[in-house]
Amino acid sequence: MSGRETAEHPPAPAPAPAPARGSLSRDVVLAGAVELADRIGVDALTIRRLADHLGAKPMTIYHYVANKEDIIDGMVGRVFDEITRPPLDLPWKAAIRMRAESAREVLRRHPWAPPLMESRTNPDPSILGHHEAVLAVWFQAGFPLELIAHAGAVLDAFLYGFALQEAALPFGEREGDLSEIADQLITPMSPDEYPHMVRFAGEYVMQPGYDFGRSFDFGLDLILDGLEAAAAR
């Protein structure tokens, strides 16, 4: 459930490479977990499958992590580390845009991540460091405290929410057009009950060049421009 899986449940447990005495470490375990989650989804990520993926036995993993929660924490930390931090030597708009676009790419690679990123109760340094870097930009831009709060909340809401939507897209749609896939979702809908959805799907979504991602650029511009206006006010 919770549909954050890339595929359905037991999807190719991944072949076991070669075990070897000193080949594991917390980092290797976490990297393997991220890899596997990308492939089969977090819900299907089990200790046993992760062990197989790493060429080890389940209980070996517990030598490097405290428990599954700890694994998730570490995975989220790695995701944050993949996101480019906004550089301080650029105007705030460019810096924030860079970070936002990076976040989108990263979250597309790790569609299981968005719901987990905000809910960590033990944030690791990767997470804190990332947020610190973003805050630094707002401060340097001279935003008043209240606007900083709003800017951060609105922008992150957009990033996570957009990623959440993208993660739910029927696969192929995630890059390029979809047509067929959406077709099968739309067809069973009666045009009498859902006239606008059917029309919208037929006239827009299922057209050749459709790309959900364009809405990201639109939204990002809208928000950045709005923040700029608010800052100037």
Next chain:
Amino acid sequence: MSGRETAEHPPAPAPAPAPARGSLSRDVVLAGAVELADRIGVDALTIRRLADHLGAKPMTIYHYVANKEDIIDGMVGRVFDEITRPPLDLPWKAAIRMRAESAREVLRRHPWAPPLMESRTNPDPSILGHHEAVLAVWFQAGFPLELIAHAGAVLDAFLYGFALQEAALPFGEREGDLSEIADQLITPMSPDEYPHMVRFAGEYVMQPGYDFGRSFDFGLDLILDGLEAAAAR
């Protein structure tokens, strides 16, 4: 894990009311599931606990639902039903604002819901009907197709993303100020490593009247105004 729980794991299984032959139904089961999830979180929502909550035995539940996935689908449907649909007899901005504010309230009542709402692969009529109603507003407002797509994506991203953030707030903060709770999160952070976070927390977040929710109004206005401008262009 995934922190969508209201509390930690085995939190008061809820006393068992009275069983009774004809007292159950799919609706009663789903309503009970939503209630219980509100109280203990989705991750802690198990068939056995739900059964207790309903005063029944685990296997009885399967007479009304196919499996747990089906329960989640139904729960999400119920959440959508709680959200006010935008009325067609209002200007689009007012109608959409009404729906957005309702969505926020509802998602605050059901903090487990945001990650699940977009990921249903078997959307039930509640979900489709809701989206149909929103689409109807855009069409009636005369938005071009592309702007409709963008508006929907950006607004929903904001709604889900904001709800996701709110769900992660340390409880009390969710309504009113927090001070103490945030204090304990901030204190262990070194001002050397995280100068901006410490400053921001001290000077803004931990002040008496702080309310995260104000950023919702700010963001909603920002987006609605931006869409208005885009529509006029």
Next chain:
DNA sequence: GGCGCTTTTCGTACTAAGTACGATGCGGTA
């Protein structure tokens, strides 16, 4: 080179959760 210590790996097994299968029993109808 042998020996024990540390670190890493793992086998076994317990608990909890989803749920298949079939039995049981209640309520109404003929």
Next chain:
DNA sequence: TACCGCATCGTACTTAGTACGAAAAGCGCC
């Protein structure tokens, strides 16, 4: 009252997380 169908549930199998402690693999020191 005898029967039937639907609602309820008991039992049990599978998968998952992980506690506990044993085995084993390298390492330094004698």
